[in-house]
Amino acid sequence: MMSTSDLEQLAEIELQKEDEEEKEEDQSCVTDAPSPPHTRITPDPSHPFYDVARHGIIQVSGDDKYGRKLIIFSSCCLPPSHQLNHQRLLDYLKFTLDQYVENDYILVYFHYGLRSSNKPSLKWLRQAYGEFDRKYKKNMKTLYVVHPTNFIRIVWNIFKPLISHKFGRKLTYVNYLEELREHLNYEQLIIPPDVIRHDEKLRAAQKGGPPPSVKTPPPRPPLPTQQFGVSLQYIREKNRDALIPPVISQTVTYLKEKGVRTEGIFRRSARVQLIKDVQKLYNLGKPVNFDEYSDVHVPAVILKTFLRELPEPLLTFRLFPQVQELLGVESSLRVSRCKQMVESLPEHHFIVAKYLLSFLHMVSEESIVNRMSSSNLACVFGVNLLWPRHGSISLTALTPINIFTEILVEHFTTVFGSRCPAAQVTP
Template sequence: MTLLFDVAGNFYGQDREGRLPVNGLCSKLHFGCRILSPEDEDEAEPGDYHDIARHGIIEVAGDDVYGRKVIVFSACKLPPKTELNHQRLFEFMKMTLDQYVEMDYVIVYFHHGMTSKNKPKLSWMVQVYRELDRKYKKNLKALYLVHPTNFIRILWNIFKPLISAKFGRKVMYVNYLHELKAHLHFDQLKVPPLVLQYNAKILSTQKPSYPYGGDVQRNNSSLKTQQFGVSLSLIKENYKQVIPPAVQQTVEFLRVHALDSEGIFRRTANAATLKQVQQRLNNGETIDFTEFSDVTIAAVTLKTFLRDLSEPILTFELYEPIIRLHGQEKDEQILQAKRMLTEELPEDNYTVLKYILDLLTEVAAHSDKNKMTTQNLAICFGPNLIWPKGQASLNTMGHVNTFALLLLDNFDELFNTATS
């Protein structure tokens, strides 16, 4: 059976007899791979990477706080080097990166778990750096080296003559997992259990001070204007309106200025500018987004607002019911989605969600110019509308995106806009 995977992790294709297409979800993004039986794995053809992908060494974990795609490499998942074809691993790595190199992205490398048994040869590492040319390095915005050891520092000295100063500034050492929270949506990361255990061990022995305790003031005066990282109910209480000002200002601007902007919601924006905008909104300021030359500032601000809510707009309680909709008949999905929206979702959440989705349907209506179809928008917004309390599983990321697509494709029916 030959299966192809889209960027949402959904697969499609036909069996060897050409029967009906199959549908389902791939637990990781195995682009263009075949599902091989164990006896077939030793005879895998060049384009079949199941023998590599099954280890989960390389995974895609949503977006960071600036809207950039996150690629995760876990050293602890490397099998013994006698059991892994490192050339095929490199080819699989390039195939995965090829899906994202045209846009900004970041790499998180979990180093813990690399041992003498699974450590690739130094010549292979040099090959990887040399062959990942400007195409791959241009839009790489950050390389997070988590739990660096002396080996990493030795490697740095070896590679230093080969590394440009510009690339060197993208490399960031991360000693503790909580340091990633300033840059990534940590609950989207599928951190390997070995890495979590190691991090807990070094935290208990070294007892570092938590670096972000003073960044966000939590006294009553600061919370009077805070919009990012708090609840919709608190914003409503302080601003006396259901639609948060951050949402209202971004949506109104995008509706007028960005409907025809190609790649809107897929492109990233200047990180420093985004921080400034977020701080100004948290101070209660009204932002005139026309002062920026990049309409993406407003687009990423809207996504960041949603992702930073203390509880997702679709609530924690609806996460499991939404995931369970996957695989049901479309009519049943619509029926259950409408019931959840009208009977279980808080009224204010419903109002804000409808307000945002109304904009997204307008964006999709201009997809001939902006290239943002409902499917593309669902991929961009799905993880920002709903997530679980604990770590999100990559197995369910496609289900979340599928639900977002259901909301967009059936917006009029689900939100009764045709009769309102």
């Protein structure tokens, strides 16, 4: 059996070999060339970890298909080791995770671009694993390792004695980006251009595999009963002009009765197959009885999933750039500015938003019991209510989105008016 030092030496040899194989490819995204607009990272210079954050190594990219936060680590964005304090990198990773570890979350690791010149030491990796105590590991549901190489497998063998069997089961190797579509909201992923080019090269070289230019077939037209992935207008037309979509009204009604006082409501995920089954029932126009699932987190996840799969976010594409400017508004004026933005929504979007935010305000009023303050709800719902028309939500863009959503929840009566939509619309 090889010793740990032998494995470490073998890992370094493998990484050097991979360096040589990739030397004809483009340089990693840490070059002097500017990144495309949708991937450029522009954190505020006052950010406590600006020295690390400016590289874009770590990103938060909305939720996956089942309501779990996506944390992305891109190796190709690591600068040469002498230009980065790796202890600061570890502290920044913990700083980022601390905002989300109370929720279920997913970690996506893009391995391409890790080289001898920019890789952290194996000692650093041991320290990182040791510092990630139970609070970080418990709610991490899956670790996707994208484009794994022999180096990854050797490192895994080095760490195997340290890693629990339960944690080991969370590891999933992903050979091609296309495989992520089955599990994640692919369009919202922040993927460095070099990773995309590397993936295209791998697919082109894949024996018998489809060339990169192969297009997916056009989507089938939606069913008349379709609820997920179609517009609010479509749902309204197909449901006798119902002002509130059935998925929203039914989940909210159920959660008002049985979920408002549940600790961590909206923070937990549910079994993936259950969510798929419920979505299928809704899309086929069949009745859904949440009591059958004996899990109040099922309707909670269904509500978030419905919002996330709308072709246009509930708070519309038009509001996204306005919300991004919110940090420049004086704190004392932000509530009135949010009121102006909300009142500019199209009528149907305003009605549905008022109904939903009334409920979230109600949830926040029970925060002593459910631990879901307006700030916590904003962290969960912000990315499900608002996203850009093109590209992904960057870590920088999340802050104003969360502030905006927190104001909508906490100051609901001021922002939306004193009349509760629940009194106007019967769920």
